[in-house]
Amino acid sequence: MHILNFSPAYTVYTVRPTPHKHRELHRKQAMASPAERSSTCHAKIPDFLVGPVGQPMPAVGLGTASHPFVEEEVRASVLTVLELGYRHIDTAALYASERVVGEAMSEAVCCGIVASREELFVTSKVWCTQCHPELVLPSLKKSLRNLQMEYVDLYLIHWPMAVKPSKPHFPMKREDIVPMDLSGTWKAMEECHRLGLAKTIGVSNFTTKKLQELLAIANIPPAVNQVELNPTWQQKKLIEFCKDKSIQVAAYSPLGGQRIPIMNPVRQSDVLEEIARARGKSVAQISLRWIYEQGASMVVKSLNRERLKENIEIFDWELSDGDRLKIGRQIPQRKLITVQNLLCPEGISSVDISDVDVLEI
Numbered sequence: 231m232h233i234l235n236f237s238p239a240y241t242v243y244t245v246r247p248t249p250h251k252h253r254e255l256h257r258k259q260a261m262a263s264p265a266e267r268s269s270t271c272h273a274k275i276p277d278f279l280v281g282p283v284g285q286p287m288p289a290v291g292l293g294t295a296s297h298p299f300v301e302e303e304v305r306a307s308v309l310t311v312l313e314l315g316y317r318h319i320d321t322a323a324l325y326a327s328e329r330v331v332g333e334a335m336s337e338a339v340c341c342g343i344v345a346s347r348e349e350l351f352v353t354s355k356v357w358c359t360q361c362h363p364e365l366v367l368p369s370l371k372k373s374l375r376n377l378q379m380e381y382v383d384l385y386l387i388h389w390p391m392a393v394k395p396s397k398p399h400f401p402m403k404r405e406d407i408v409p410m411d412l413s414g415t416w417k418a419m420e421e422c423h424r425l426g427l428a429k430t431i432g433v434s435n436f437t438t439k440k441l442q443e444l445l446a447i448a449n450i451p452p453a454v455n456q457v458e459l460n461p462t463w464q465q466k467k468l469i470e471f472c473k474d475k476s477i478q479v480a481a482y483s484p485l486g487g488q489r490i491p492i493m494n495p496v497r498q499s500d501v502l503e504e505i506a507r508a509r510g511k512s513v514a515q516i517s518l519r520w521i522y523e524q525g526a527s528m529v530v531k532s533l534n535r536e537r538l539k540e541n542i543e544i545f546d547w548e549l550s551d552g553d554r555l556k557i558g559r560q561i562p563q564r565k566l567i568t569v570q571n572l573l574c575p576e577g578i579s580s581v582d583i584s585d586v587d588v589l590e591i
């Protein structure tokens with residue numbers, strides 16, 4: 231396979247900036263209500279505008295944290311989604327998927343599935359073991375080498391927690407947790423942006439309290455907060471807070487995640503199933519459409535072409551008020567991913583991390 235290198239010295243594809251007309255359309259779409267957005271949208275997947283300059287971020291992206299991680303499966307899913315019209319791929323230093331994501335994206339450019347790198351939106355994240363002021367920039371540079379790209383579109387602090395420097399891994403030892411220098415770490419993120427290596431910067435798994443701490447010291451506010459969000463973990467307080475502060479919420483585990491395939495709270499929800507049956511949609515589509523109607527973008531993982539296609543067929547219809555009420559009132563709330571999932575069960579942390587895991591409803 232021919233790998234096309236995205237670094238300037240090897241760039242062999244045409245750079246095609248987003249025409250002004252398209253930017254104006256993106257702006258109108260992002261400002262419109264979800265219902266208006268779906269009716270005025272020409273592209274298959276609409277954009278939200280994020281960050282100080284309003285960078286278009288596709289409402290649906292492909293998640294590439296795959297358990298178990300099989301490189302060829304992830305490569306195939308990236309190529310499949312690019313063919314289907316996705317333009318946003320979510321990766322992280324932790325996922326071991328950056329290299330294959332970069333390879334599949336350059337292959338897509340080479341084959342003409344995608345016109346140029348500029349059409350794509352790539353998110354990556356710095357892991358807890360590199361959440362130290364002096365390690366953020368080297369971690370991003372390593373991610374860029376893996377991706378074979380000059381920049382990422384969005385760079386996130388993966389969790390508001392620092393662990394002794396080592397290769398990104400989990401579960402992590404509780405004894406290795408160290409106090410996080412949030413101010414120094416965020417300054418390093420701002421430096422990544424200033425250097426042009428990250429078009430926008432943001433966070434992940436931040437509660438309203440953590441966001442408040444960050445907003446008090448940030449020169450550049452976080453553009454995005456990527457969090458667990460779906461009808462079984464609705465995050466009303468966080469969504470309101472982020473709306474107020476112009477922080478775009480991005481949903482992860484929008485279908486309840488991969489860890490609980492049987493009796494998955496989203497995919498096996500009776501309430502969602504009833505709505506899905508009545509509307510002739512799948513349960514997954516009801517969940518994704520609900521997320522979109524909250525004004526959130528999402529990253530969803532699948533290795534199956536039909537499901538990947540189904541997951542973006544959510545923009546030309548709406549939930550009814552009755553559906554929204556049922557989802558809002560009848561679904562028990564339960565957070566699936568907590569910081570405890572990232573840590574070894576044994577051991578004791580000398581750092582109080584109880585504020586990382588506050589459950590805000």
Ligand SMILES: NC(=O)c1ccc[n+]([C@@H]2O[C@H](COP(=O)([O-])OP(=O)(O)OC[C@H]3O[C@@H](n4cnc5c(N)ncnc54)[C@H](OP(=O)(O)O)[C@@H]3O)[C@@H](O)[C@H]2O)c1
Binds near residue numbers: 533
């Ligand atoms: N920032 C963070 O801390 C964080 C944490 C977790 C995840 N993430 C990101 O979010 C992405 C998505 O979250 P996730 O991977 O936890 O889980 P998810 O997207 O909620 O669910 C993925 C699971 O749902 C299945 N699925 C996908 N589409 C479906 C459909 N239409 N119908 C039925 N089943 C369907 C997939 O199986 P098949 O593959 O068999 O289709 C897969 O097992 C991750 O890949 C990662 O990029 C970020």
